Amino acid sequence: MTAAALGSLLPLPVALPLTGAAAAPLLARLSTRLPLFVSAVALLGSLAVLVIIAPTVYGREVLSHFMGHWTPVRGQALGIAFAADPFGLTFALVCAGVGTLLVIYTLSELGGLGARELGGFACLFQLLIAALIGAALTADLFNLFVWFEVAALAGYGLTGFFLERPIALEAAFKILVLTTIAGFGIFIGAGLLYSGHGALNLGQLHDALAAHAGTADLVALGLLVSGFATKAGLVPFHGWLPDAHEAAPGPVSALFSGLMVNLGIVAAGRLAYQVFPAAHVPILGALMVFGVVSALLGAVLALAQDDLKRLLAYDTVSQMGVLAIGLATGTASGVAGSTYHLVNHALFKSLLFLCAGAIVHRTGVTQLSKMGGLAKRWPLIATAFAVGAASIAGIPPLGGYVSLSLIHHGLLESHQYLPYAFMLVAQVVTIAALGRAAWLAFLRPRSEEYERSERLHPGMITGLAGLSVCCFAFGVVPRFVLDRLMAPAAAGLLHAADYSRAVLSGSGRLPETTIPFNYTDTLELVVTIVSILIAAAVATIYLRVKEPAPIRLLRAAHTGSVNDYAGYAAAGAIILIAALNWI
Amino acid sequence: MILANYLASAVLFCAGLYTVLTRRNLIKMVMGLSLMESSTYLLFISMAYRSGSTAPVLLSPPDGQSPQQLAHGNAADPVLQNFCLTAIVIGVAVTAVFLTVVVRIAQHYRTLDADEIRELRG
Numbered sequence: 001m002t003a004a005a006l007g008s009l010l011p012l013p014v015a016l017p018l019t020g021a022a023a024a025p026l027l028a029r030l031s032t033r034l035p036l037f038v039s040a041v042a043l044l045g046s047l048a049v050l051v052i053i054a055p056t057v058y059g060r061e062v063l064s065h066f067m068g069h070w071t072p073v074r075g076q077a078l079g080i081a082f083a084a085d086p087f088g089l090t091f092a093l094v095c096a097g098v099g100t101l102l103v104i105y106t107l108s109e110l111g112g113l114g115a116r117e118l119g120g121f122a123c124l125f126q127l128l129i130a131a132l133i134g135a136a137l138t139a140d141l142f143n144l145f146v147w148f149e150v151a152a153l154a155g156y157g158l159t160g161f162f163l164e165r166p167i168a169l170e171a172a173f174k175i176l177v178l179t180t181i182a183g184f185g186i187f188i189g190a191g192l193l194y195s196g197h198g199a200l201n202l203g204q205l206h207d208a209l210a211a212h213a214g215t216a217d218l219v220a221l222g223l224l225v226s227g228f229a230t231k232a233g234l235v236p237f238h239g240w241l242p243d244a245h246e247a248a249p250g251p252v253s254a255l256f257s258g259l260m261v262n263l264g265i266v267a268a269g270r271l272a273y274q275v276f277p278a279a280h281v282p283i284l285g286a287l288m289v290f291g292v293v294s295a296l297l298g299a300v301l302a303l304a305q306d307d308l309k310r311l312l313a314y315d316t317v318s319q320m321g322v323l324a325i326g327l328a329t330g331t332a333s334g335v336a337g338s339t340y341h342l343v344n345h346a347l348f349k350s351l352l353f354l355c356a357g358a359i360v361h362r363t364g365v366t367q368l369s370k371m372g373g374l375a376k377r378w379p380l381i382a383t384a385f386a387v388g389a390a391s392i393a394g395i396p397p398l399g400g401y402v403s404l405s406l407i408h409h410g411l412l413e414s415h416q417y418l419p420y421a422f423m424l425v426a427q428v429v430t431i432a433a434l435g436r437a438a439w440l441a442f443l444r445p446r447s448e449e450y451e452r453s454e455r456l457h458p459g460m461i462t463g464l465a466g467l468s469v470c471c472f473a474f475g476v477v478p479r480f481v482l483d484r485l486m487a488p489a490a491a492g493l494l495h496a497a498d499y500s501r502a503v504l505s506g507s508g509r510l511p512e513t514t515i516p517f518n519y520t521d522t523l524e525l526v527v528t529i530v531s532i533l534i535a536a537a538v539a540t541i542y543l544r545v546k547e548p549a550p551i552r553l554l555r556a557a558h559t560g561s562v563n564d565y566a567g568y569a570a571a572g573a574i575i576l577i578a579a580l581n582w583i
Numbered sequence: 584m585i586l587a588n589y590l591a592s593a594v595l596f597c598a599g600l601y602t603v604l605t606r607r608n609l610i611k612m613v614m615g616l617s618l619m620e621s622s623t624y625l626l627f628i629s630m631a632y633r634s635g636s637t638a639p640v641l642l643s644p645p646d647g648q649s650p651q652q653l654a655h656g657n658a659a660d661p662v663l664q665n666f667c668l669t670a671i672v673i674g675v676a677v678t679a680v681f682l683t684v685v686v687r688i689a690q691h692y693r694t695l696d697a698d699e700i701r702e703l704r705g
Contacts, residue, residue, distance in 0.1 A: 195630040
């Protein structure tokens with residue numbers, strides 16, 4: 001097919017789940033589980049369309065399509081553009097693929113709910129996936145804001161899905177307040193950029209900003225990045241994230257952590273590279289600071305948690321920090337590593353949240369201190385959890401090893417030794433936190449029986465097995481993934497001028513880039529082994545001692561008051577804007 | 584003159600943010616957020632305005648002018664006004680969700696004090 005014909009397929013991956021979402025509450029009247037079956041079909045359909053365009057896009061050809069054929073006139077775009085570049089397409093593919101597995105899992109875990117609940121669930125679920133795919137493919141700033149808001153609205157609904165549980169209500173109120181404020185930031189930022197340059201198309205904005213980025217543009221950038229950092233859950237915008245994950249059912253936490261938070265990182269990456277000239281604006285430095293702080297604080301807070309899902313949620317904050325660090329290196333290795341880690345994180349974090357959800361659903365216990373001996377009772381869940389945790393820890397045959405060593409390589413290549421050291425510390429604490437959780441929940445002997453204990457259903461096994469296999473798949477063929485998928489993705493971000501030309505002219509090619517990667521790099525293997533050993537020691541010590549004072553203080557700062565969290569976020573935004581303008 | 588609009592919008596935004604940061608009552612926080620939202624509309628409408636411009640409505644132009652003349656003449660920027668319309672629609676939906684959650688919280692906790700609703704922390 002020609003580029004134009006392939007480009008005209010671009011709205012379909014969004015339109016299919018949107019249609020499914022609209023139909024879901026109606027279908028629930030026909031049969032209770034029908035909406036979920038239809039969601040699986042809609043998401044598979046959208047995955048199929050994305051796979052059809054994938055060979056062309058990963059062949060370094062950027063496809064673009066203007067809605068209603070409102071094509072640019074003399075370089076001025078009025079219509080809304082969708083553009084598939086390798087970076088966005090990677091995120092879209094992950095959303096459709098992991099989303100399908102999550103629906104299959106939900107079908108067997110929550111399939112016993114009533115018609116109204118399942119109809120609503122399927123509707124919100126598809127709405128969220130549609131918004132994520134839309135945000136991945138759009139090349140229009142205001143359209144990006146709209147997808148952000150659609151994702152936010154679906155997210156509110158899913159957080160408060162079990163309206164009977166008081167903590168779900170509390171979490172829903174927090175996510176509402178913080179995301180609404182983030183939405184204002186993105187809205188005003190988009191408006192400021194438009195009134196300054198008369199453009200919303202990302203390609204057109206890139207051309208305008210490459211010439212000159214003034215104070216108003218930097219204020220707009222600060223507002224936009226603060227808004228998307230809230231979605232990504234970077235410190236200090238993260239107040240909503242642990243609460244929302246703790247209150248939501250397992251598949252919803254998996255959806256939030258594996259897919260939704262990435263929207264923030266993808267958008268921030270696009271803004272930093274494809275819209276603003278990263279070389280002339282201190283945005284990469286700002287992302288690096290956010291990344292390092294989030295990676296460290298998230299890991300430390302994860303170590304201190306007693307609630308399994310809350311622990312995993314804080315680990316998400318930490319991993320989002322790692323993604324931001326990778327993007328902020330400004331090197332091809334770092335950016336490719338970050339994209340790679342985005343895929344890996346979606347896989348292993350969904351897997352871990354499904355395991356946690358399955359445990360909570362099966363035993364009714366949420367606290368680690370009350371768990372134990374789960375490895376004997378549910379060896380399958382234990383294996384899946386081990387695969388996910390090993391992937392985060394960066395143990396070689398799994399995906400995490402490749403992406404982490406690429407980010408390390410990017411940091412060393414650009415001589416950023418301090419962030420490198422911080423990242424290693426965060427990595428050690430992360431492994432310790434997961435090791436502690438694995439010991440307390442799975443390995444620790446426990447004599448008494450659980451009150452409830454159910455067996456696993458086939459759909460749940462499919463979900464867990466599918467994600468585990470993917471965790472391995474992305475680790476064993478790194479060369480293939482790097483050359484075919486990640487190198488083009490990095491090229492799309494680093495060669496923004498080519499992206500912008502491609503968006504405005506209908507299609508265009510990205511230049512070749514190669515990412516060096518050596519599986520048996522001695523330094524990397526030593527770093528992995530040493531960090532696992534130190535982490536084992538840290539976890540053992542932490543299990544014996546009382547909570548140290550710095551961690552207690554840090555936890556005390558998370559007061560649970562939504563006013564405080566909004567205050568942290570507002571302060572973060574003000575500091576970011578000030579730093580962008582005066583540093 | 585238009586400077587007054589910008590100032591008013593900034594004052595409204597800060598007042599809304601102040602409410603969200605300092606008031607513990609959930610309804611007051613929702614009102615604060617609504618205030619912030621309205622301030623962004625005022626900001627956008629003001630940014631769309633150009634000195635002496637007319638409304639960007641091309642149907643039934645005033646006597647002696649064609650729609651083309653109007654389009655090429657001095658009209659306010661319709662794109663920013665469109666932003667506002669989109670944001671108003673989204674804002675209504677968000678406020679509806681907000682109030683639903685607040686009603687449910689009131690039913691469960693029998694209070695609207697944010698300080699008493701913080702089971703999730705640390």
